Amino acid sequence: MDKTIEQLADLYVWGLPLVIMHRTxxxxxxQGGPGVLRHWNELATASSRTVVAPNNDTLYSTGWYDLSCxxxxxxxxxxxxxxxxxxxxxxxxxxxxxxxxxxxxxVNGASVGLTYDPSVEQDHAIAADKIAIGTxxxxxxxxxxxxGPEDLDQARVVQEKITVTAPSSHxxxxxxxxxxxxxxxxxxxxxxxxxxxxxxxxxxxxxxHPRLTSEQQDLLEKGxxxxxxxxxxxxxxxxxxxxxFGADKFKNGWGTRSKGAQFGDDVNFRAAFAQYTLAGHHRMxxxxxxxxxxxxxxxxxxSYPLTLHFPAGEEPPAGAFWSLTVYEPDMFFYDNxxxxxxxxxxxxxxxxDADGLTITIGGKRPEDISNWLPAPAGPYRLxxxxxxxxxxxxxxxWFPPSLTQA
Numbered sequence: 001m002d003k004t005i006e007q008l009a010d011l012y013v014w015g016l017p018l019v020i021m022h023r024t025x026x027x028x029x030x031q032g033g034p035g036v037l038r039h040w041n042e043l044a045t046a047s048s049r050t051v052v053a054p055n056n057d058t059l060y061s062t063g064w065y066d067l068s069c070x071x072x073x074x075x076x077x078x079x080x081x082x083x084x085x086x087x088x089x090x091x092x093x094x095x096x097x098x099x100x101x102x103x104x105x106x107v108n109g110a111s112v113g114l115t116y117d118p119s120v121e122q123d124h125a126i127a128a129d130k131i132a133i134g135t136x137x138x139x140x141x142x143x144x145x146x147x148g149p150e151d152l153d154q155a156r157v158v159q160e161k162i163t164v165t166a167p168s169s170h171x172x173x174x175x176x177x178x179x180x181x182x183x184x185x186x187x188x189x190x191x192x193x194x195x196x197x198x199x200x201x202x203x204x205x206x207x208x209h210p211r212l213t214s215e216q217q218d219l220l221e222k223g224x225x226x227x228x229x230x231x232x233x234x235x236x237x238x239x240x241x242x243x244x245f246g247a248d249k250f251k252n253g254w255g256t257r258s259k260g261a262q263f264g265d266d267v268n269f270r271a272a273f274a275q276y277t278l279a280g281h282h283r284m285x286x287x288x289x290x291x292x293x294x295x296x297x298x299x300x301x302x303s304y305p306l307t308l309h310f311p312a313g314e315e316p317p318a319g320a321f322w323s324l325t326v327y328e329p330d331m332f333f334y335d336n337x338x339x340x341x342x343x344x345x346x347x348x349x350x351x352x353d354a355d356g357l358t359i360t361i362g363g364k365r366p367e368d369i370s371n372w373l374p375a376p377a378g379p380y381r382l383x384x385x386x387x388x389x390x391x392x393x394x395x396x397x398w399f400p401p402s403l404t405q406a
Contacts (some may be wrong), residue, residue, distance in 0.1 A: 004224055008193075008232020011216050012186075013239055014267050015196040017095045017274035019185050022199045024051065024278065025064045025137065026178035035170040037063035037140060037163060041156045046335035052183055053277050053331045055385065056341040057323045058085070059159050061142035066202075067116035068136040070167035074100060076109035077161040080154060085145035085320040085387055087285060088162070090114065093135040093203035095274050097261045097282060100131070102320070103388055114138060118206040134206030140164055141279055145321060148348045182278065183330075186237035190229035193220065210265045243272040245290055251399035253293045254384075258396040260287070276331060283396075287389045291382035295402040300382060302326075302375030305363025305406040312356040317398065319388030321345055324359060326373055327381040336374035343373045360406060 025034070027050055032038055039061045044054040054060075065072055079086060079102070086109075087101035100110050113130040120132035142162055146155045179195065180188050188195070197220060205211065212220070223229070246269050247255030260283035263270040273280055280288070293299055294306055308324070316322040323344030326334050333341045343350065343359055350357070351370045360366065361382060362375030375382075384400050392398040 002228070004219070004228050005231045005235060007216055007219055008224060008228060009235035009239065011212070011220060012192060012233050012236030013271045014210070014212060014216070015199070016185060016236070016240065016271040018093055018199045018203065019192065019195050020182045020274045020278060021091070021093050021095060021137065021139070022195070023178040023180065023182040023185065025139065026175055027182060028062060029064055029175040030177040031174070033172045033174045034064045034066065035166045035172040037061055037142070039159050041159065043146060044333070045339065046333040046341070049332050051278055053280070053327065053383070054333070055323065056325065056333070057321065057344060058143035058145050059155055061159060061162060063140045063164050065138050065140065065164070065166055066136050066170065067114065067133055067138055069170045072114040073111070073165040074114060074140070075111045075163045075165070076100065076105070077158065078109045079107045080158055082107045083147070084158065085143070086158070087143050089141040089143070089279060089281070090131070090133060091139040091141065091279060092133050092206070093137040093199070094205060094209055095261070095270060095278065096134060096263070098131055098133070099282070099285060101285060103285060118204070121206070121208045134209065135203040137203050147346045183275070186233055189233055190226050192233050193223070193229060196220065210267050239268065240272050240275050243268055245276055246272050247290060249396045250292070252402040253291060253295065254289045254399050255292050256287065256289045256396050259283070283389070283394045285387065287386045287393050289384040289400055291403055295404045300380055301378060302362035302380050303377045306361045306403040307358055307406050308361065308403055309358045309401060310356050312354065315345060315357055316384065316386045316400065317390035317393055318345070318386045319390070322384065322386045324373060325383045325385070326361065326375045327383065328376060329379050329381060331381065334374065334376050334380060338369065338374055340374060343371065361403070363406065
């Protein structure tokens, strides 16, 4: 294959997370502007289509900031009770993750400063009350657990008290909409490289981030003929698709990514993670398991029901909570008449018996819907999330039981 196309494909993979983040920023800020933490006081639904693979368990707050305008102050109040899970995920422009969360700071909340310092590796605090971010762009994404419908109002009260204070000079006017959806970057073809060049003007990689080679840098600056650019994007996108969710450990028909959102120098994994699960977690915070097949080796198909049985005392070992979520193949919620997108340990009316807990996924609506999770009649994706999981969950030696054809 032509060496130039290979290098362009490498460049596409390297730059994909940055372009996805800038598109996501533009999408969010076109609706309200940067520099403000906006609280979404309803749980995500099938109409929520700005970030792939949302959850239906927590309220979200989101804000985009430019640290070149000055430092930020993040304040989280004490929680109303010890069981209230909370986290603030901080992503730099290349999707590297840092946390201010219950796991690290406890139920009494936190007050920390955020500063731009590309020399301090992400997730390494400068001091107990100051955190370094590797790029000027930082996305603050807050999650507050809701313990069922009756808890929604109280969760909103806690959510509204979380603040991010930006300098008075920070811009706040709405921005232009992105040139395309964040999850459809490859469809832009050769213009991807124009987007990448623009994004790099605002967000150079941190000192510790994988670098472009001199050949790739030269190619980005000088460009190439349109056919080669298109071919490079196509080849790069194929590589990301081939990696997919990047599961590397498997058992009982489930797969998981043993590294979570800790990429190191693995550029390919980082790109696939951004493509399919933007703003995904470190495993210490939240472990995700994806169902790949049922107990007969068949792929998931909602035309018929599958059951997931946890024996008594053997439900997912979560220090915070766990939930099971159905997605369409595009990783957005399945729109169903119940408006039920997930089932977990806090769902009102969930029925357990002496044998444990049995959940039914897909198939026709049963008479008793207490433990039923609707799924589309055809292919779908099923994800199990475990927040603050036990060590055997974090190190990927624990796996969910097999899905059984009912």
